[in-house]
Amino acid sequence: MRFGAKIGLVLLAVGVLPVALLGLVSYTVSRDELQRTVGRMQTQTAADLALYTERFVSTSIESLRLAMAPVPFDELAPRETWQMLSISYRQLPFVSILVLVNDRGVPVAGPLLERNPGEDPALAGRDPVTDADVDVFSHQIPRAPPQAGATALGAPYRGAHGSARIAVSLRIGKDRTLAAEILLKDVEGRLAELSSGGGLAYLVDANGDPLAAGRPVTLTAEERYLSEVGFSRDRSWSRLVRRDDGERWLSAFAPVKGLRWGAVVAQPMAVAFSAAERLRFYVWSWAAVALVLAVSLGFVLARMVTRPVERLSRAAAAIAAGDYAVPVEATGQDEIGDLGRAFALMTGEVRRRDEEIRNWNRELQTRVEERTAELKTAQDQILRTRRLAALGSLGAGLAHELNNPMTAVTGYLAILKKQLQGTSHADMIVRAQEQANRVARVVEDLRTFADQEQVVQGQRFPLSRPVHAALALYEDRLRAAGITLTTRFEDRLPDAQGDPVQIQQVVAHLVENAINAMPHGGALEVSLGTVDGEALRLRIVDTGKGIPVTIRERIFDPFFTTKDSAGRVGLGLSVSHSIVEAHHGRIVVESEEGAGAAVTVLLPAATAAHLA
Template sequence: MPRMRVSLKILLVVLLVAVVPVAVSGITSVVLARRAVAAAASDKLEAEARHLAEVAETTIIGGLEDLRQAATLGLHTLSNDEVSGALWVIYRGDVARAAVALIDGETGEAVVDPVFQETVSAEAGLAGHEPFPAAAVDAFAQHVPLADALATGRAVSVPYADAARGTPLIALAVRVPGRKDAAGKERPWVVAVEVSLRGLNQRFEEAADERFSAALVDLEGRAVCHTSRATALARAPVGTEGAARLADPRAPSSGAIDGGPDAAALVAYARASRLASPDGKTWGVVVERDRAEALADVQALSRRTTFWVGTALILALIAGTVLARGIARPVERLTAIVRRFAGGGQRGDLEVRAPNLGNDEIGELAGAFNKMADDIDGYTSQLRSFNEELQKKVDDRTRELKEAQGQLIQSQKMAAVGELGAGVAHEINNPLAGVLGSAQLALLRVDKGDARVRTHLQDIEKEALRIKDIVDSLLKLSQDQAGQAAGTVDLNQVVDGAVALLARPIIAQRISVKKELSSGLPKVRGKIADLQQAVMQLLTNAKDAMPEGGTLTVRTEAVDGRLVKIVVDDTGQGIPEAMKERIFEPFFTTRASKGNKGMGLAIVHRIVEEHGGRIAVDSTPGKGASFRLTFPATRETLHLV
């Protein structure tokens, strides 16, 4: 499933909760209302159709009833003048009657002149009637349903229109007893009335005020009366569907047809059952109403519902967006910060922290993250400093190890050289003593005048003494020297003695001496004379390194309470790095021209070794050198520190 952002989820939920119920209830109520309103409109329309059908029946059948009454008058018993009078009585009975005639059933001839008004009189009983032109008598005679009336007693003609008058007309006929003929046989008469349907048509025209159209449909399916007078007597001008139902004898006597949302109109029909033909056909009324107009209120409701659903949607969108931002923004910010912190494959930024994101759960989360980040940062820097410390320790130890290794090599070298030197010295010592003794003895005995021999002997003595000097210093290198016994030595005292012995030549060379002696210095076990000699060698070297003068510093100090250190610093020429390796070797000197033998540091090395100590040198060429002698403190003096 693709990843969906939190903000989108929130928005969807808000839309779902806010809009869906509104939309569902709105649409449902619109649908239900539409159904109810359509049903109510259909019912009303059907009632209207039934009412109009009844009116049509009453108007037409009512006329027939009147004529049957006329039959009871006994027209055949009256004189022609009286019959005419009776016809006028029938004529006056209803303003819808345009003409009344009495026809001989056998001949089809008029018994008396038909009764009508060519121009309507204003006299009471005559006013309001349809004018009847004399020329219309033929049309009237043609339409009288004479045969039907003779057969069934009464009949209604098909509707017809007179071009001159433009009114829908209908002829009613009723059989009445006529006068007997010469043979004494009764000849039936027929009273015929032309009825104008103008009044009935008016009732249909009024339907327009009720916002529907209506038509009275005859047996042939023609509209006899119609809302719009112009369409009267046209064929099925309204409600085709309704007319079809009327024509179908199996259809119920009335009904409504709603063709649904696609239909333009609501249609209803009703049979005028009393206006029926013998074969079961009936007259009827079809009414029709514009469906959209009938459902206008529902349409308005639908528009209003759409408007409010739309409004709800917009409001939900706004509210959802605001809510989503309110929640998702801080989450996104926090996510970005956590991602920066984690680094995603690379080293993360451990300094990054979340800003204040409020008091809610997200704010709490940010706070918790910050605390965790602080902890991680703390652990990391702790780890780093542990690392650094460890590295330093490793470096220190490595250096110490290297120094120790160097010293060991040096010591072995020195031991070998010392042994060799001492062996040579022993071998030379006796013959040398002989040479020197003989030379000195010869000097005592040589004649004072013999200056040349004397000079030669003096040279021999001098060189022999020089060799003795070398032999002595070689002997000093050998470790198995007997002599002085070891004791507890105060190194401050050693330094004082050495400085005092050399004070004169040092001062002569304009060198200032600084003594920085630590008080309460632990004692060292050793031979004081040897130790003093070692310090003197270092002081001598320092002096030699500063022919132009400088500062000589001698320092003593305790290290960790276990070690005692003597440091001799000078501000002389210093020792080149490459030479540091070699300066402790016997006979290594850069001052051979000054008569130096190169034995000083070799002897110092031997003395330090003998005391279980160490010697180290630091130097910056051109700035000076620093020699450090370190000795173990005696156990008895350890507690002093």
């Protein structure tokens, strides 16, 4: 039997007199339920406003970080830096001022701003920036964090005119910080939208003071208490408050996560409870006619309507909070039963779609991170290869041009040494010969570096042979330095393909670096094995001082060295890297400062190398 038929039977059986009491009961129950329901809706609206504000700020900062991430500021000239900042500035419509400063706060590039944005269609909609705005911004820039890529957020403020804004500092490198002024125009637009129609929406700081509002607002002690409780308990809630004009308003507070701000949405009690007030008017109007009938009918409706609606309301609140396990009772064959069953079906569908969206987001994030890492690795490899190729050509030219003159200089010095032997000038000739030999070594290193750019097919050879040969060259130095050598070679290793002399040179460079890293003695472990039977793995581990994080990315750069010895031009690891790549291999360095270093050289086996 449907609900309408039940009501008709009750009215016919009982009469019309109980309508008055039913109206009173319905008014009381409906008003209480309406207050809870509207309060939850108001709280949800405040939570949505807080989430919108948080996402706007976080999205703006992330967009700023992504716009700056691919720009190599350390490698750009001042004019190029200005051009890159200009491009990024035009791509960030929410930024009004952009400037690159050093750690002393001195501008390196910028500031970029628009005094007359209307003249450029691409910048239409931005607030014009005056000298007063720049002055306020310069005093609001927060101190830059030490880590590269980290951001610091200042307190909201207002310039000489326009919307509220915040200053952000983004660390992009050593002694380089990007300072930006982000306009909260979109947030204020949302506040104005929520404040239309007699309502009110505003943001407050941790002290309860207004940051931005849809229209001018003056807070009373009760309104400040709403924010104070919300901040102290870090939760969203609502209550009736009395405003400065004496009217009672239903206000809801929600914290803005990560910013120590709060979002408040309010509306007059008369508007929030207008449906209940109309119901009370109708109740008193019909009370004289239908008082007796309302008593009986109110009892029935309270059981058949109010309780199911209340259960559905509680279930809706739980589902809005993310709790899909709340049971929804759906008994009976009337409209309320149909509603309950439809509500249960909707809950299951929402839960299923929510799980699908979450799984898809996680999968998408994983794929983006994997592709980003692969792209960065490929870009680094391309840049290093181009740099090595260019420097190899330069080194070959310099070695060719300097070799013949240095040969003549060395010969003349030898003749002078014989002619002036036993004189006071003999010592000067010896020192000149030492410096000439030093130049010759540098020229030889340049020539060797240039020769590694040529790739040859080579021959098959056991990898242990050049490794043993390189270690034999350093036996005396290892013993003199107090370094204990440990070797671990697997049996029946497949052959390598290439030039054993060049591989011996790679091992020699790596052992030389390990010895230099342990001036006071230590342990050196050299191991040789395979990876899945398809590749050869040479691993050299020392207990030296390790490689600092700040220079780990530069160790394969030509002419980069941390050694103080004369004649060291920083080509050892560059030459080794070129040789390994010429053999279709890969070299990997693992190190922590103060905890030694481990260098792994991966080479394809002879069959795999031939296929490569």
